[in-house]
Amino acid sequence: MSTRLALFLLTLATFTAGAQSLRLERESFPHSPEDIEHHADRYTEPSLIPAKSVAALKQQASWLRRELSRFPPSETQTSPPRETFGYLSARHPVSIPDADFEEWIKLQLHTDLSLSIEAIALVPACYPAFSLKHHYGFPRRFKIEVFSAEAPEQAVTVVDWTQQDFPDPGLSPVIFTMPAMKVQNIILTVTRGALDGETQFFALDELMVFRAGNNIGLPSKHSLTASSSTELDTFWSLNYLVDRKQHLGKFQHAAQQTPDFIRYFPKNSEITEPPEILIDLGQSESLGRVELYAATLPELPIPALAMPTTYRIDLLNHLGEGGLIKSTTIQAPLIQKMRWHPLYSHNARYLRITTTELPQYRGRPILALGEIRVLGDEGPNRVNLAKGKSIKLTHAPSNSLGSDPRLLVDGLTNGREIVPEKQYIEQLAKRQLVENAMANVEKSLVVAQITRTQRYWTLGITAATIILFAILLWIIHLRSSKNRAVREVQKQISADLHDDISGNLGTISMITSRLQNQADPDLTEEKLREIRHLAQESFVSLKEIIWHTETGVIRISDLLEQIKRTSQSILSECRVSYDFPSEYENSIVPVATRRNITLLVKETLYNCSKYAKATTMVIRAEIIDSQLQISMRDDGCGFDPHCETSANSGSGRGLSNMEQRAKLLGAELIVQSAPNEGTCVILSTPIHHSSHA
Template identity: 30%
Template sequence: MRTLARTIAALCYALSITHGSTQPEEEARVGDPRSPLEHRPYASDLSPDHLPLYKIPGHIRDLNARITDLRIELDKMQPLRTPQLASSFGYHSSYLPTEEPLPSKPRWVMEFQTPFLNGPLDLVLVPAHDHRNLSEEKSYGFPKRFRIVTGPANKETIIADWTQQDFPDPGLHPVYFHSPSFTSQQPRMEVYRGQQEGDREFFALARAHMIVSNEVRKISAAKASSSFEAKPYWSTDYINHESGVLGLPLGELAECAPDLVLPMDTSVTDAPLIIEIDLGRNTHIGWIDLLPAQSPETIAVPGYGFPGSIKIDIARSLPNGQRGETSTVLKQSLFENPDNNIVHIPGLHAFGRFVRIHCNHFPIHQETAVFSMGEIVVSQQDAPLSNQRPVTLSIGGHQLESAGALLVDGHAQGRQVIDLVDWLQQLATAKQIDAELRTLQTQLEATETRWQNFITWIKGITSAAVAIAVIATIIILALSKRRQNLKLRKQISSDLHDDVGSKVAAISLASTYVKKHATEPRVRERGERIHDIAHDMHQSLRDVLWLTDKDTDTLTELVEKLSYTAQRRIPSETLELQIPSLSQLPKRTISVGTKRDILQFFREALHNASSHANASVIKVEISWVAKSLRITISDNGSGFTPTANDCQPRSVSQHHGLRNMRDRAIRLKASYDVKSAEGQGTTVSLQVPIH
């Protein structure tokens, strides 16, 4: 029963590795918003197909919990609003012929410039919308292979490198690249491959934002190596257009937070509406953000009540409380309807206390001119300056009694206004969470299907386990019989050693006696000859038993045998023996044929050195080198002159042993070398690969 249980467990584990539903190809991952080269981790890096079965129920629970957490996290983030701009789509590159393989130099280069670049840099790229089909939230022309770098070519710093793989389609979500290191160099985008249309390619961007030290900075200029200019739709100038395309930076719903809606008297509509915000003290102005309002009617009216022209002045406050110098940060400019997108106007670091916004050309709704605004945010280094500050509205010098405080209450369209940088990060992260949710849902479906398949197949597995148990029993019996045969083989070897060995020993003793006590020289010579033959027979018997003993089929046993042979055949005063530590040799199994050829080669080399070289020193080195056994035998004897023909001597009849050594080396697939010269000794080396 234990064997059966173990077999079933092994089958279950094997099934958990080799069987399972086919997992769909993983959706391309979008990089982490703060570091696009790193990926947001998914629930498990272990494929459902490779998950052990006993872990599947817990894995399903973990996936469900993770999916729930991600949905809660995603619900807290603002959804991406599909842009509906009629113009100012963004930047569009020129068209170039498709080039394969990837070129070594960029095909397009776009440089982004901003003043006062002196800190950690974030670059946010906003994909262009495919205006050919506004019903689908598809990006248009986002580049596939590109780099974002700063500094000159010889000292550039890489912020992001997507030249080795295609960048995942971000949809309409912004992509947030972050460089944590301090930089004062303007960034540039080098595009190696854009989007392909037929036999040509291009790339496009809707907007770009630069964030330095966690503060949004104005892109003063964007320079492209080439562009497709088609105003008012496509232009390099639109990459830093005041009107965004991502919607409004709004968070949680708020109670009792209406937008300011101000019907305008048609008799005074020619005069501008002046909104003045008292910041309380003179300070530098970074940005002035205008957030469109929401129509109070149920019908959606994008950019409801947004003025058609705007002028912005900043006035200083003098120590005596009087108004001082006034600087203009935005000349009278015409504005198209921004839809539900933020209008981001740079304050040019103007210094002052009073922000005066001149509004005119109000849209007509229900035959009435209407001014409406959700929120006005004046900030410096992303710190709001205008929140809850005093606001006055006036037309033609007459101050209006209106709820101007609604313009700085921190709410627009019934929601809380959030930090612009945090909002951009949320939009970038939302894409990754959505992609992770889809991947987790796919993993969950695959894991649940596999678990159901396992339950269905359990009867078949049990039947297979029983069959395997029967086969295992047969194999065990066969192994048992084999062990008995090995035991019998050892017994025969032992008996052979005891029987034949004892008889050879008796012959050796008898020949010794004859050699010692015989009076005739010829008899003594024959006795000595019989003694040598008996001694060789005894040693040959030991070698045969060693070769056929399975316990000696290891590298350690072979090295030990070679060492013993060298010490037995070479006098100690002549022998220099170097062998590796037996405990440090790897565990390798060696076949009987390999053992025999190595041993015979070794004996022949020792015989040549001891019998023919007239050497006073014979050095034997055995080492383990590069998964090979290396044997080197050298002497300081008389030497000879070998030929260059594969180590074969000139007279094969005189050097029959060298030819045998060469043949054994060929059978061993070993490298074999003989180095010798008259009067300079001989070195024989053999290197045998042992797998």
């Protein structure tokens, strides 16, 4: 393993989450660079990663996926912001020294008293034109300080990231917890912004300040100032930093099988009396705000289309005349999944929502809401006061699925629990930590898979090399065997030259010497005829030897053509006809096989020429069931095959030689003959389909 790869694996190990060590307690982001080591120790187990196998890493990834399912998903990519994006600072040159770059935002919670807070969260800005997967302008270096009314000059540092760049949060919020303390002023100071070409700046979607689990950063009640601010229509403004509109989605958690409240009115009906929803809180409460959540209707292309467009919110001390405390009419044509409206700390027991204008779908008015939440204003009462309380609906049809008004105060919308804001933000922040761990595990898995693949390739190449080496050895063995076979044929040819040609020449020499002292003309003629036969036989044998030695690959067609030439040379005084197949088997004939076939055929032809006194010879070749069958039939005097003298006639060139050749071929030899009835010799030899001679 190279040094570079080892360093890469070590880096991955440092930031990879171990499935057995990942803890998901309530944890905030590191408050300072010094907390990084502790933070990494709590969420990773570096010593486990280098030795992890692919199977172990896949199991760990599966475990992390199950952990991710415990947290609410961010809805940014599926439902990007359509209105405000948040706060955007002025731009400064990148070349400006860090000591001269300082942008700040000051949030004064109250002008006359301090409020007890427990956490501060920063939500990265999402600018769809830039990216739906990455933040826009989250500050690289910053610090957050708080001041109380009792000690307005004494800063308490909540988080300090001015000496080192903050880890990239993506689009997930970052939350910094702190011991609960009374705070009047909060100051966010940025000393290094995000880079954009030759400039730097910073942007945030939301600054959230938590008290009793809820965000209390209301611009109507608090003062907000900044060193600079880019004001751009409805997109960027300092006030959007605490407007409670952010891209993260609704404060919902795990899904349950619970419907939303839905009422359908008759098609094309006129609503003479607007529907009213009355919630009884049980007693007079100090109210902070009311939240309306959109219902989910599968038949609508956009679920939030069913939200009422015009409605009135009334606060009442009691029912009846004189009980009205405050009334607000709201027109909201924009599509939103959640709307909230401040109630300005009014004390009231009843909240009434009158829907004066309803959306329509295919001509049918729809009254549909996922949930109505009424939040208290002070201390521990800053919770959902409407959950489970008495609710009454009037002037609405009741023959619709999911028409029970209690669904409006069950704490669920779209089958999901609406959780406190702080808990939701914490869960999204933890989700980001788990996603980072998941990304690191996937990187480690890629490295492990590459390593395994390389190992498999190494084993495969080694095995292939061994197999190739074995094949080469086998080829060498085959070539060696072939060379041995060729040498055997060469030895046999040498023997043939010695036996046939040399013997024939010796016989011719001996006969010639005898003829010198011979005066009988008949005997001389007979001896001359014998000499001619011997010379002819030697000539044919020599031609065959040359053919065997000079010809390379021989196929059946070549063999039959050679048989034809041999018969024409030997049977010069006999008429020979041939019956060969029009299409030959395209098989290669081994050297030893072709030699034995030609010698056996030649033996038959010589016997016919010398002893048969035949006038015609028919040579036929057939291929039957992978057998080459050669038959040679003459009209000569014939003989008795069972007679020993006939079989051994012709200086040893009788049937015994032919039978020995057939045995070497593994062939079947049939000799059919009788005195005065001619002779038929049939040879059937197997054809071995081979591409090598």
